[in-house]
Amino acid sequence: MVDFLEPEKIIEQILLSQDWQIAEFGCGPGGFAIALAKKVPKGLVYALDIQEEPLSALNGRARSMGLPNIKTIRCDLEEPKGSTLKDESLDMVLMANILFQIEEKEAVLKEARRILKPRGNLVIVDWNPDSPFGPEQGRISFDEVHKIVKFMDVKLVKELDAGTYHWAAVFVKA
Numbered sequence: 001m002v003d004f005l006e007p008e009k010i011i012e013q014i015l016l017s018q019d020w021q022i023a024e025f026g027c028g029p030g031g032f033a034i035a036l037a038k039k040v041p042k043g044l045v046y047a048l049d050i051q052e053e054p055l056s057a058l059n060g061r062a063r064s065m066g067l068p069n070i071k072t073i074r075c076d077l078e079e080p081k082g083s084t085l086k087d088e089s090l091d092m093v094l095m096a097n098i099l100f101q102i103e104e105k106e107a108v109l110k111e112a113r114r115i116l117k118p119r120g121n122l123v124i125v126d127w128n129p130d131s132p133f134g135p136e137q138g139r140i141s142f143d144e145v146h147k148i149v150k151f152m153d154v155k156l157v158k159e160l161d162a163g164t165y166h167w168a169a170v171f172v173k174a
Contacts, residue, residue: 004165004166007034007036010161014123016040020043020091021090022043022046025077025112026077030054033058033062034067081114087115088116090116092120095126096124099140100137100139100140102138105140122170125160126139126166126167127166129141134165142167145169154172157172
């Protein structure tokens with residue numbers, strides 16, 4: 001599903017530090033994880049997914065590209081502390097095209113908040129509800145996500161250009 005997205009163009013719109021610790025939730029084959037790893041050469045990108053196959057493929061791609069700063073983790077993000085990462089340990093969590101697939105959207109957003117440091121960035125990219133392409137079920141609008149995270153003490157700081165079929169935003173944990 002990342003085919004419609006250009007991870008590099010989205011990431012260019014986010015101010016990153018080279019030593020950041022970042023997690024990509026639902027990384028799949030790692031289009032964003034690879035792009036992030038290039039931007040944080042002194043940092044670390046945790047690529048999290050529930051399926052082993054895309055994680056294995058991502059490990060191979062990262063090795064072939066000389067990116068030692070990607071660590072894959074197989075996990076269930078809908079479970080309490082599902083990421084397995086420490087509380088308040090990350091500078092950024094990115095979720096691209098995963099919320100539509102998740103039953104417990106609020107649980108996954110709470111997990112992101114749990115592992116973010118104070119003033120850490122939560123970046124969400126997902127399908128526009130009215131896009132002619134993409135999944136038919138489960139899409140969530142920017143407004144719906146904004147309402148959920150507002151109650152978690154997470155504030156909108158910037159909307160990003162994610163192309164025609166997606167919306168994207170950066171939220172910051174208070």
